[in-house]
Amino acid sequence: MPEQTLIGAIRDGLACALAADPRVVVMGEDVGRVGGVFRATEGLQERFGAERVVDTPLAESGIAGTAIGMAAYGLRPVAEMQFMGFVLPAVDQIVSHAARLRARTHGRFTAPLVIRTPYGGLIRAPELHSESLEAFFCHLPGVKVACPSTPRDAKGLLLAAIADPDPVIFMEPMRLYRSVREDVPAESFTVPLGPARIARPGRDVSVIAWGAMVPAALRAAADVAGDGIEAEVIDLRTLTPLDEASLADSVRRTGRAVVVHEGVRTGGFGAEVAARIAEAAFLYLQAPVARVTAPDAPYPPFLLEDRFVPQPADVAAAIRSVVAF
Amino acid sequence: MPEQTLIGAIRDGLACALAADPRVVVMGEDVGRVGGVFRATEGLQERFGAERVVDTPLAESGIAGTAIGMAAYGLRPVAEMQFMGFVLPAVDQIVSHAARLRARTHGRFTAPLVIRTPYGGLIRAPELHSESLEAFFCHLPGVKVACPSTPRDAKGLLLAAIADPDPVIFMEPMRLYRSVREDVPAESFTVPLGPARIARPGRDVSVIAWGAMVPAALRAAADVAGDGIEAEVIDLRTLTPLDEASLADSVRRTGRAVVVHEGVRTGGFGAEVAARIAEAAFLYLQAPVARVTAPDAPYPPFLLEDRFVPQPADVAAAIRSVVAF
Amino acid sequence: MRVVAFDAGELPAYLDEGGHLLPGAQAPDPDLALRLYRQMLLARRLDIRCVNLQRQGRIGTYPPAAGQEGVQIGAAMAMAQADWLFPSYRDGAAAAARGMPLDAMVAYWMGHPRGGIAPAGVNVFPFSIPVGSHIPHAAGMAWAARLRGEDACALCLFGDGATSEGDFHEGLNFAAVMRAPAVFVCQNNGYAISVPFRRQTAAEHIAAKAAGYGMPGLTVDGNDVFAVHAAVAAALARGRAGKGPTLIEAMTYRLGPHTTSDDPSRYRTPEEEAGARAREPLGRVAAYLEAAGLLGAAARAQLTAEVDAEVDAAVTEALAAPPADPGDITAFTVADGGRADA
Amino acid sequence: MRVVAFDAGELPAYLDEGGHLLPGAQAPDPDLALRLYRQMLLARRLDIRCVNLQRQGRIGTYPPAAGQEGVQIGAAMAMAQADWLFPSYRDGAAAAARGMPLDAMVAYWMGHPRGGIAPAGVNVFPFSIPVGSHIPHAAGMAWAARLRGEDACALCLFGDGATSEGDFHEGLNFAAVMRAPAVFVCQNNGYAISVPFRRQTAAEHIAAKAAGYGMPGLTVDGNDVFAVHAAVAAALARGRAGKGPTLIEAMTYRLGPHTTSDDPSRYRTPEEEAGARAREPLGRVAAYLEAAGLLGAAARAQLTAEVDAEVDAAVTEALAAPPADPGDITAFTVADGGRADA
Numbered sequence A, B: 001m002p003e004q005t006l007i008g009a010i011r012d013g014l015a016c017a018l019a020a021d022p023r024v025v026v027m028g029e030d031v032g033r034v035g036g037v038f039r040a041t042e043g044l045q046e047r048f049g050a051e052r053v054v055d056t057p058l059a060e061s062g063i064a065g066t067a068i069g070m071a072a073y074g075l076r077p078v079a080e081m082q083f084m085g086f087v088l089p090a091v092d093q094i095v096s097h098a099a100r101l102r103a104r105t106h107g108r109f110t111a112p113l114v115i116r117t118p119y120g121g122l123i124r125a126p127e128l129h130s131e132s133l134e135a136f137f138c139h140l141p142g143v144k145v146a147c148p149s150t151p152r153d154a155k156g157l158l159l160a161a162i163a164d165p166d167p168v169i170f171m172e173p174m175r176l177y178r179s180v181r182e183d184v185p186a187e188s189f190t191v192p193l194g195p196a197r198i199a200r201p202g203r204d205v206s207v208i209a210w211g212a213m214v215p216a217a218l219r220a221a222a223d224v225a226g227d228g229i230e231a232e233v234i235d236l237r238t239l240t241p242l243d244e245a246s247l248a249d250s251v252r253r254t255g256r257a258v259v260v261h262e263g264v265r266t267g268g269f270g271a272e273v274a275a276r277i278a279e280a281a282f283l284y285l286q287a288p289v290a291r292v293t294a295p296d297a298p299y300p301p302f303l304l305e306d307r308f309v310p311q312p313a314d315v316a317a318a319i320r321s322v323v324a325f
Numbered sequence C, D: 001m002r003v004v005a006f007d008a009g010e011l012p013a014y015l016d017e018g019g020h021l022l023p024g025a026q027a028p029d030p031d032l033a034l035r036l037y038r039q040m041l042l043a044r045r046l047d048i049r050c051v052n053l054q055r056q057g058r059i060g061t062y063p064p065a066a067g068q069e070g071v072q073i074g075a076a077m078a079m080a081q082a083d084w085l086f087p088s089y090r091d092g093a094a095a096a097a098r099g100m101p102l103d104a105m106v107a108y109w110m111g112h113p114r115g116g117i118a119p120a121g122v123n124v125f126p127f128s129i130p131v132g133s134h135i136p137h138a139a140g141m142a143w144a145a146r147l148r149g150e151d152a153c154a155l156c157l158f159g160d161g162a163t164s165e166g167d168f169h170e171g172l173n174f175a176a177v178m179r180a181p182a183v184f185v186c187q188n189n190g191y192a193i194s195v196p197f198r199r200q201t202a203a204e205h206i207a208a209k210a211a212g213y214g215m216p217g218l219t220v221d222g223n224d225v226f227a228v229h230a231a232v233a234a235a236l237a238r239g240r241a242g243k244g245p246t247l248i249e250a251m252t253y254r255l256g257p258h259t260t261s262d263d264p265s266r267y268r269t270p271e272e273e274a275g276a277r278a279r280e281p282l283g284r285v286a287a288y289l290e291a292a293g294l295l296g297a298a299a300r301a302q303l304t305a306e307v308d309a310e311v312d313a314a315v316t317e318a319l320a321a322p323p324a325d326p327g328d329i330t331a332f333t334v335a336d337g338g339r340a341d342a
């Protein structure tokens, strides 16, 4: 089993899908000739040709909209949007069409497409290159949202997303692209969309995170372990559908929860996680579910980003305070 | 004080603003010659001229984008988007620019604009004419979201929104446009953006709603009063900024809360309301905050809309169940 | 009408406003002429019926197509079986011509969840409600067909207002860059609800936009069904030959309101409307067929009765449909609870 | 270069690739020529410095403008004081020419929250990061100026890639319909990151898109600063005269990478780059000024030293700025906690 970075695992997943399924088309700005601005698609155009790994015009609504037409016709488009902030011009296509095509035609037409997009901060990027907009897409029945935190999950979830008969927003934590490595099976495999993963078991408090916040949560858990607090870290992996059963199960054991995300606080997906936990485990809760999030402000210029994106110390502080509640 | 419908109050508010402030420009598809598809702007073009009440090309991103340029230059554009589903093509302009212009220039440039949009269901409308997408805009620091449920609030909040130095999404419950009437001052006045309103006081449970769900909540409250349950109904009026203090105060008194909205459940603004209540009044809560919402599905064809949009009976059932918890 | 640019030779026009064959025009194939007429008549009769059903409260808001049958039927009947139609809300006439069951369309405007769905084998996309947003779908589908080496083309119908949307631009640009076999047919009926064409664009013609995408653009008389049919057939042939997309602007007029909720007298003069009625497409073909000895008054009455019976049957079926099933609300949100099918 | 359509008479071109005055061209005003050169030189020197600062890790990702000074300075210096500039990320040269302090630009790329902000009286909008999304802002500002009866025009800079976005379309269409005094200047540098112009559009020229909006479109040699200046001046005059917007396509080349994170050797050949270097705009003007006896080698060296001192001072100031204040993160989200100011 070769060791892979997270981005290597994604590239590998795309190659597996292109090799196995002639319906798969990789498309987007700069994905072909140069293999993507992060090189997630490097080498794929050479290997699979310019008709299957396609440089498109610079137009995100056009990318999403043509992908919908392609998917409805029977292809499996996997579109890259260069940064999550640049998915915004495609929102109407995703909400009005991709998410609704199956429902409004009772399955006569469907939109099995994947939108891959790097998200998140702390890479010293220019404005609008560090957004975490998952909450928009989690409020969207008909669309699934996946977000891996490890190379293995990245490949397996991506292959599951490509195989999925419905549209999937696939969020890639760009901060982890090259900073984590693990053994990843070379062959094709899927990690199912839905089930969360216990990244670290614990009995005192449940810490729920996804993407780049998972390593932050793990670091916080290691930190509070020094105080004798055993935090369970749950990596959601798929935001919608949400694995409510695993959340409820964990919180029924621990009685306390902290949810962590990079998106801003108000209306963030942490509110949904907190609400679901309260609904499913109210009588077990010994403290309110704490949210560790970005503040309600636009993502700042990067000299301030460390103060904006939740850090392990923020998570540790929240853990301590819910335990002390 | 003349009696007004909700839409009459909005028309009246627009007329007050146009008359008082030469910077105000009303713009949008069909707002001029015919006075809007709902007639919210009827008579305004005759009165104020075609340069201040402007029929635009059919392009929502263009409407929002030009409004940003106009606002930055010193005008006060009030743009109508015909139905809330059709705000979606403008999302990038709203998120990437309107919401961020002040922050990224430390106030050197600002975008004091209002986007008025009818929202909500139960009017037997075609597809995508019944959306409730407030959750998208409530997750957007730099933008305020207002949603009146009465003619008086409609006029006062609209005038406050137009006077506000920042962008405001102004959601108009189209189902109430002509179904509610009350006396509304003829002169200009504002209802400040922020404070919620207690629409009905009560001691047993707090029911939180906005827009067209307020009358539904009031009907439910009247209904459960027959069982001796005194429900307090809170009309949020402004979703962001959220009047957390009023919510906390109410729930500390009642110990129970139900939040009601037309948007779909997962990631809806009800999750935020529930999370805030839990954060602010955990020790007072005697039951989990209940959410009465649309199910996680696209808005259905209208023969099924009664089963999709929360009804007073659904709210009453939720009230009874939190009280019985 | 002016042909702005086209490489398939000069496009013919056929009928003048009175339905007389234009000087120099070749008489259309009689069989085709009769089929076009029948389909236009059916569309018109169904359209009238739907307006009545709305007035009776039996269906919801309805966007009448009367006056635009020349474009819709001319275009739809130039398509091959494998081609896909991407219609807007007003394009029921075209959808019916491509095989969408009439009762499914009535059910759609009734707000019935089983409405508006094309049966298997009928390649009609659901009506696009957000204006212009289906244009990229047509580009994508056509591109996909080219990638798969299949012969299917896309035909996309939209209005003059739709050309102001970003998706018009992005869709046409993608189609041209990808050399997708798509035909974009703009029904320029002069208004987007109340907004007149002159406020929609400062260009004289929509067809002038084509050059900016490197594709041919042409303007045809949309009320001359034979001209539309010929233009669309030529554009589809061009697409099938691998030469890429075409933009066709068909000049027409909607005789009725924007929808049953609209009052066009607020923005159109009686004179303008009367002028448009005199140019409307259906009467023209009837006059032509009568003059050509292909369909006399009696045969026309007979055909009308036939078509009305078809409409009756469809309406009866739609109204008699089982009540909407609340289970449908969530049943189709995702496939089988999200299980992968691959 | 071909003028596609323009009503302000034939537009002159001035310099050939070697900086020689073209046959028949009128010599540019010496004072203007010197001012343009100085500003181009300043931009180039700052640009080189920013690339170095990035290599040293002192600023973040930086998008070099070298090679595009002809367009940016030619356009910016044709503007009047009251006009507003709407730049993209690469348009620091134009921003500086309009009065944006150099240290503010360095601070911007340092990721400092006080960076990139135009002082009062300097009408430079913040750099647009989402490609093309600022085009409607320019249309709206110009429209607003016309509504207020003020003389200010908008000048909007963007790339060839930006023309594929829906906002390009919507912005130009609004400007034309509203007869807004806006000038849209497309810097066609042949690439959107790695994607070559031929994959961006099937049209031969961006200027061909103008006709679809009913506005004039023209293509100029963007590396001939005098030609750009004349074209933009004419378009601004046209706007001020109430004749509406203009689209100008300026053909140019970025000599460096897309940003400091990009490796253009993956998508451009050394031959192509060498050819472009031979046509670059700054050396041309230097050659012209020298041949015209306006600026000899010694004076040029002196000017370079002067400009470098300006750049040094700005960089020093930016690097010495007080640390970013965390309070800035939320301080400007809304005004005074949302209190109305009206």
Ligand SMILES: Cc1ncc(C[n+]2csc(CCOP(=O)(O)OP(=O)(O)O)c2C)c(N)n1
Residues within 6 Å of the ligand: B029, B058, B060, B082, B086, B089, C090, C129, C130, C131, C158, C159, C160, C161, C162, C163, C187, C189, C191, C192, C193, C258
């Ligand atoms: C994105 C979007 N914005 C607004 C509307 C509301 N609306 C419905 S039809 C219409 C006018 C469309 O005009 P046109 O494209 O000319 O088509 P026509 O109705 O004339 O057939 C408008 C504004 C919509 N459906 N979608």
Ligand SMILES: Cc1ncc(C[n+]2csc(CCOP(=O)(O)OP(=O)(O)O)c2C)c(N)n1
Residues within 6 Å of the ligand: A029, A058, A060, A082, A086, A089, D090, D129, D130, D131, D158, D159, D160, D161, D162, D163, D187, D189, D191, D192, D193, D258
């Ligand atoms: C909406 C959006 N999509 C994608 C990007 C990523 N991106 C940044 S620059 C660029 C290419 C722009 O090309 P062009 O418009 O030709 O300008 P140039 O960089 O050549 O000056 C891309 C794709 C972005 N910034 N915004």
Ligand SMILES: [Mg+2]
Residues within 6 Å of the ligand: C159, C160, C161, C187, C188, C189, C190, C191, C192, C193
């Ligand atoms: Mg129209």
Ligand SMILES: [Mg+2]
Residues within 6 Å of the ligand: D159, D160, D161, D187, D188, D189, D190, D191, D192, D193
């Ligand atoms: Mg470029």
